[in-house]
Amino acid sequence: MSNLSDNKFKDQKVTADGSNRAFIEARNIKTLWFNTGTLCNIECKNCYIESSPKNDSLAYLTFDEVKSFIDEAIDKNLGTNEIGFTGGEPFMNKDIMKMIDYSLRKHLKVLVLSNAMKPMLNRTKELIKLNHSNLTIRVSIDHYEKEKHEEIRGKNTYDVMLQGLKWLNENNFITLTYGLKRTGLETSNFLDHLKFPSIFILKQLVILLPFFGLVYLLINKFKLKLNLKDKKLLFLVFINLLPILLMLLTSMITGSRIRTMWMTPFYLFFGVFAVYLFKNQINLKKLNSFLYGFVFLVLLSPILYSYISVKQTNKRTDYFGKEIADLVERRWNKNFSNEIMYVVGDEWFAGNLSYHLPSRPKWFLELKDKVNSLDPNGGIIYVGNPEVLKKICPGDFGQMDKHGYCMIGSR
Numbered sequence: 001m002s003n004l005s006d007n008k009f010k011d012q013k014v015t016a017d018g019s020n021r022a023f024i025e026a027r028n029i030k031t032l033w034f035n036t037g038t039l040c041n042i043e044c045k046n047c048y049i050e051s052s053p054k055n056d057s058l059a060y061l062t063f064d065e066v067k068s069f070i071d072e073a074i075d076k077n078l079g080t081n082e083i084g085f086t087g088g089e090p091f092m093n094k095d096i097m098k099m100i101d102y103s104l105r106k107h108l109k110v111l112v113l114s115n116a117m118k119p120m121l122n123r124t125k126e127l128i129k130l131n132h133s134n135l136t137i138r139v140s141i142d143h144y145e146k147e148k149h150e151e152i153r154g155k156n157t158y159d160v161m162l163q164g165l166k167w168l169n170e171n172n173f174i175t176l177t178y179g180l181k182r183t184g185l186e187t188s189n190f191l192d193h194l195k196f197p198s199i200f201i202l203k204q205l206v207i208l209l210p211f212f213g214l215v216y217l218l219i220n221k222f223k224l225k226l227n228l229k230d231k232k233l234l235f236l237v238f239i240n241l242l243p244i245l246l247m248l249l250t251s252m253i254t255g256s257r258i259r260t261m262w263m264t265p266f267y268l269f270f271g272v273f274a275v276y277l278f279k280n281q282i283n284l285k286k287l288n289s290f291l292y293g294f295v296f297l298v299l300l301s302p303i304l305y306s307y308i309s310v311k312q313t314n315k316r317t318d319y320f321g322k323e324i325a326d327l328v329e330r331r332w333n334k335n336f337s338n339e340i341m342y343v344v345g346d347e348w349f350a351g352n353l354s355y356h357l358p359s360r361p362k363w364f365l366e367l368k369d370k371v372n373s374l375d376p377n378g379g380i381i382y383v384g385n386p387e388v389l390k391k392i393c394p395g396d397f398g399q400m401d402k403h404g405y406c407m408i409g410s411r
Contacts (some may be wrong), residue, residue: 010358022160024074027081028078028079029073029078029079030079030080030082031080031081031082031084031111032069032070032078032080032082032083032084033083033084033085033086034061034066034069034083034084034085034086034092034099034229035058035061035086035087035088036060036061036086036087036088036092036093036096036099037056037058037059037060037061037084037087037088037092038050038051038052038055038056038057038058038087038088039051039052039053039055039056039060039087039088039089039092040052040053040055040087040088040089040092040115041053041092041115041117041118041119042057042089042115042117042153042154042157043213044142044152044153044154045151045155046142046152047059049088049089051087051088051089052330056086060093060095060097061093061095061195062095062099063095063099063102063372066095066099066102067099067102070083070103070106070108074106076178076274080108081108081109082108082109082110082111082347083099083103083111084106084110084111084112084113085099085100085112086113087112087113089114089115089117089119089120090113090114091112091114091119091120091122091123092119096112096123096352097123097126097127100130100135101130104130104134104135104360105358105359105360107134107355107360108134109134109135109136109137109300110135111136111138112135112136112137112138113140114137114138114140114164114337115138115139115140115157115161115164116137116139116161116163116164116165116167116168117157117160117161117306118160120137120164121160121163121164121167122392124167124171126195127171127173128373128375129341129362129375129378130360130362131318132171132172132362133351133354133355133362133363134175134360135173136173136403137162137168137307138170138258138342139161139165141161146158146159146379148164149161151382164256170180171373189255190255191258192255192256193251193253193254193255193380194252196251196255196256196257196258197248197252198238198250200247200248200251200258200260200263201248203260204244204260204263205218206268207260207263207264208267208270211267211270211274212299213293213298214276214290214293214294215278215322217286217289217290217293218282218283218286218287218289218290219278219281219282219283219286220280220282220283220286220335221281221282222278223280223281224277232276233276233277236269236272236273236276236402239266239269240267240269240270240273243263243266244263244266247262247263256371268366318350319352321352321353321356322356322398324353324356325352325353325356325357326354326356327400327406328357328381328398329357329358329399330406331396331407332379332381332407335396335407335409335411336379336396336407336409336410336411337409337410337411338377338378338379338409338410339359339378339379340357340359340361340378340379340380340381341359341361341362341374341375341378341379341380342362342363342364342374342378342379342380343357343361343362343363343364343380343381343382343383344363344366344367344380344382344383345365345382345383345384345385346365346384347363347365349383349403350363350381350383351363353381353383361378361379361381362365377410379407379408379409379410380407380408380409381405381406381407381408382405382406382408383403383404383405384403384404384406385404386399386402386403386404387404388404389404389405389406390404391407392406393406394406394408395407395408395409396408396409
């Protein structure tokens with residue numbers, strides 16, 4: 001018999017004796033997680049819920065249940081931008097593809113935790129049809145050595161997992177592909193090994209000019225005495241300067257274009273580094289000048305941004321991606337009977353079209369060797385130079401602003 005009072009858990013915020021219960025209010029749910037069920041094709045020693053081919057203690061989640069939660073998160077503006085699926089092995093759930101597809105169509109990112117084995121490989125024909133630019137499949141690997149991996153996951157698990165990884169790689173289910181395309185590596189030449197590192201350093205110096213100015217306003221004399229035995233100094237050097245050096249070397253060796261914004265998060269501790277480096281040269285009498293300079297820069301940033309926002313007419317924030325997608329969809333539905341499944345073109349215009357179209361077609365920068373893997377029943381839209389597309393387009397041609405659209409589908 002339990003001696004607990006019936007009122008002990010009656011109120012989630014107040015205990016039975018009237019005291020305030022420890023409580024944290026949920027403000028938003030950025031990632032909404034679903035456990036699709038405890039069944040799994042393998043039995044790992046370290047599994048947190050002891051999933052196995054026989055463990056069905058947690059019943060399979062259904063598509064209707066997932067849909068209702070996703071709709072509720074959207075309707076209540078909970079800030080949800082990602083849906084996560086875990087298990088068990090999510091791909092053993094018969095509704096998993098419907099769940100993923102619905103999430104993507106709602107313009108949500110999707111993360112699936114999988115072992116990349118047969119349950120996933122049995123779904124490759126369905127996966128390839130999805131717009132997987134917003135789909136991440138995170139693969140569980142316990143060790144890079146086969147024996148140690150299989151100590152945890154069981155025999156004959158390593159090679160099948162590698163087969164799944166290979167398929168994911170060959171079909172662009174990796175973020176590295178997108179990152180490499182933005183570096184310009186695909187079209188690099190010898191001069192890029194000098195040009196891009198130089199541009200990178202120059203842009204970083206320009207970004208840091210206000211910071212150097214503030215340091216100048218605070219320092220009496222610039223005298224550097226580096227004690228290489230000072231562990232604190234070495235730590236600050238490593239976390240502040242090493243990322244810049246690595247980025248620079250990467251650009252020099254590969255000839256890649258390093259985006260300016262990729263470096264800015266590493267400047268977070270530059271202030272601490274400067275104060276520690278020049279701690280004996282700081283002139284407190286110049287503190288007022290430093291504060292004036294700091295306030296000036298703090299105010300200058302939003303003023304400049306506001307001015308640019310008002311005066312500049314071709315900002316990316318003003319791009320009518322959704323409106324263009326609506327017009328393209330109307331024209332498509334008027335001329336074709338099948339669904340738009342692929343969009344080909346640059347990452348901004350074609351990528352935006354892929355994102356905003358209700359069917360969430362898969363985006364490609366270019367097709368090249370991918371033609372044979374496409375669904376022959378799927379519609380394709382090419383986005384590019386209107387003069388070129390108008391001459392070669394075998395389907396329906398249209399133009400919006402400076403971009404041409406070639407639509408190829410079934411009538």
